[in-house]
Amino acid sequence: MQHSYLSDRGKRMSWTEKYRPSTFDEMVGNKKAIEEIKEWIQAWKDGKPQPPLLLIGPPGTGKTTLAHIIGSYFSDKLELNASDKRSYDLLINIIGEASTTRSLFDDNLKLIILDEVDGIHGNEDRGGVRAINKIIKESKHPIVLTANDPYSKKLQTIKPACKIINIRKAHPNSIVAYLKRICQKENIEADPKILRELAKRSHGDLRSAINDLEAMAKGEKRIGAEILEAGEKDVFPGLFDAIRAILKSKNIRHVREAMQIDEDPQLLLEFTAENVPREYEKPHEIRKAYNHLSRADIFFGRAKQTRDYIYWRYASEHIGVGVALSKDETYRKFTRYAGPGSLQFLGRTRAKRQTIDNLAEKISRKLHISKKVAITTFPYLKIIVEDEKMAKEIRKYLELTDEEFKILKGKRKSRKTGKAEQKVEGADPPDREKQTTLLQFK
Ligand SMILES: Nc1ncnc2c1ncn2[C@@H]1O[C@H](COP(=O)(O)OP(=O)(O)OP(=O)(O)O)[C@@H](O)[C@H]1O
Structure with a gap:
């Protein structure tokens, strides 16, 4: 008898896994890139070795998915995530050997997938890049590499040896169509407004759009537009007090105290950004405030990259003190703070x-x-x-x-x-x- 998890597998998998395309035809967008990839595969099949493919594009646009689809055209595939610290030993020991040994009459091509090569782990950077270059040079097997950042220093020596394929963000209309298809398969009735909002908010990251849709559905069979109109105040009382303090006060101590809330700091950033123009009236105040918010955003990114959460503190200083002091004087007026309901909802799922x-x-x-x-x-x-x-x-x-x-x-x-x-x-x-x-x- 099958284990209950396995028999129930489809239901428990995340939707991004469940709906991960397994053929080129199922992929959203990137038709031209797919044509180039198909030619590359065909050349290998015709006995003409090709340079490695380097798929470069933003997160959630289907690079890893494409690499796996390419793998289905070869007799086997070996995948390594380059951001995994152990990769270097593995790169050399496993792939290094496998990639150089292939008899003349053996047409069993193995696809070597090196995922996220620009994320190569901290200290071992140079060793990792060197290992990858060695494999590229010596491999007798096809290789696919993926990367997010076209300007990454780690790609400097790798890029010239590869055929670069740019993977682009999907158009919002294609994302809406894809989400609609998922809803049909899940037997869910979703308001078109919601799907458009999800597509817009995803900025072309299909993975995040699918994740948001799954979180919104929460096992329900209907996703109504009312979720976009839901009031935030009932959901995040502390958050609104913090925003009020930041936008209404110039007293640093008061602002810092109000920010001691049990909430995702990135959510605070989004809500503050949403409400700055509701409170501040002078263009230079708004400009200064957004300048601080964008610096905070950079610090959040740095915290994520380095896993050093001291940067969260710097980010919080920009959101709180920075934005608070961006105004010339406090405004004496009643301001209704708000944000689109979807923002609040997505913020929560993001946490x-x-x-x-x-x-x-x-x-x-x-x-x-x-x-x-x-x-x-x-x-x-x-x-x-x-x-x-x-x-x-x-x-x-x-x-x-x-x-x-x-x-x-x-x-x-x-x-x-x-x-x-x-x-x-x-x-x-x-x-x-x-x-x-x-x-x-x-
Ligand atoms: N172009 C696409 N067509 C269909 N589904 C997609 C596409 N892009 C992403 N997805 C969905 O998003 C999920 C994540 O995609 P994938 O892991 O391939 O992205 P990625 O570009 O490799 O992201 P990262 O750079 O973060 O690794 C897939 O499982 C799939 O459900």
């Missing part, structure tokens, strides 16, 4: 996605696997943590926070009520201090 990302990061570090692979272990770990003793041990081993553990544990039906319940085994008793936001300035 959840951040937790998922952190969880994947912790698993990937302990198990020496990439984050993408780590995410596929969630359903298995979920079954394992149903055992109370295992739950405690795994939680301790992975050093999970309450929120991360909750994600791993997932929701399950109460036998008594049939409703979803959440029980966190091995979780610490609530500790306000520990949960306090990273926005605190100690």
Whole structure:
């Protein structure tokens, strides 16, 4: 008998996995790039070795998906995520050897996939790049590399040896059409306004559009437009107090105190950005405020890249003190602070996605696997943590926070009520201090 998870697999997979295209025809957009890729595959098939393909494009546009589809045209594929620290040893030991050995009469071509080559891990950078260049030079097998940042220094020596294929963001209309198709398959009735809003907000990142759609559906069969009109105040009371303090006050202490809330700092940035022009009236005030917000955004990016969360503090200073002091004087008027309902909603799902990302990061570090692979272990770990003793041990081993553990544990039906319940085994008793936001300035 199949395990319940496996028999139920389609239902539990994330939608991005469930609807990951397995053929070129299923891919959204990038038709010209796909034609070039097909020619490259054909050349290999005709016995004409080709330079490696370097797929460069923004996150969530289908580079990894394309690499796997290309793999289906060859007899096998070897995939390594270059941002995984262990990759260097593996690159040399596994791929290095496999890529140089291929008998003259052997037409079993293996596709070597090197994902996220611009994300090569910190200190080992040079070794990693050197290893990749060595493989490119010596490989007798086809290679596909993927990267996000066309200007990355790490690509400087790699690029000239590759055939570069630019992968572009999908057009909003194509994203809407794709989301519509998912809704049909999931038997969901979604208001077209919602789908357009999701496509717009995704900025061409199809993965984030699909994730948002899944989060919005939350198991319901209907996604109505009212979600766009939902009031924020009921959902984020602390957040609005913080925004009021930032925009209404010039008292730094007061602003900092109001910012000590249990909320995602990036959400605070988005809400502040949304409300600056509602409060500030002079163009130079608005310009200064946005300047601070964009610097905060850069610091968030840096925090994510380096995993050094000191940058969150700098970001918070720009959002709070920076924006507060951007006004000449405080305005004496009543301002209705708001943001589109969808913004508030997506902000919330983004916070959840951040937790998922952190969880994947912790698993990937302990198990020496990439984050993408780590995410596929969630359903298995979920079954394992149903055992109370295992739950405690795994939680301790992975050093999970309450929120991360909750994600791993997932929701399950109460036998008594049939409703979803959440029980966190091995979780610490609530500790306000520990949960306090990273926005605190100690
Ligand atoms: N062009 C596309 N057509 C159809 N689905 C797509 C496309 N791009 C992304 N997706 C969806 O988004 C998910 C993530 O895509 P993928 O991992 O291939 O993106 P990526 O460009 O490699 O992102 P990253 O740079 O972050 O690794 C896929 O599983 C798929 O569901």
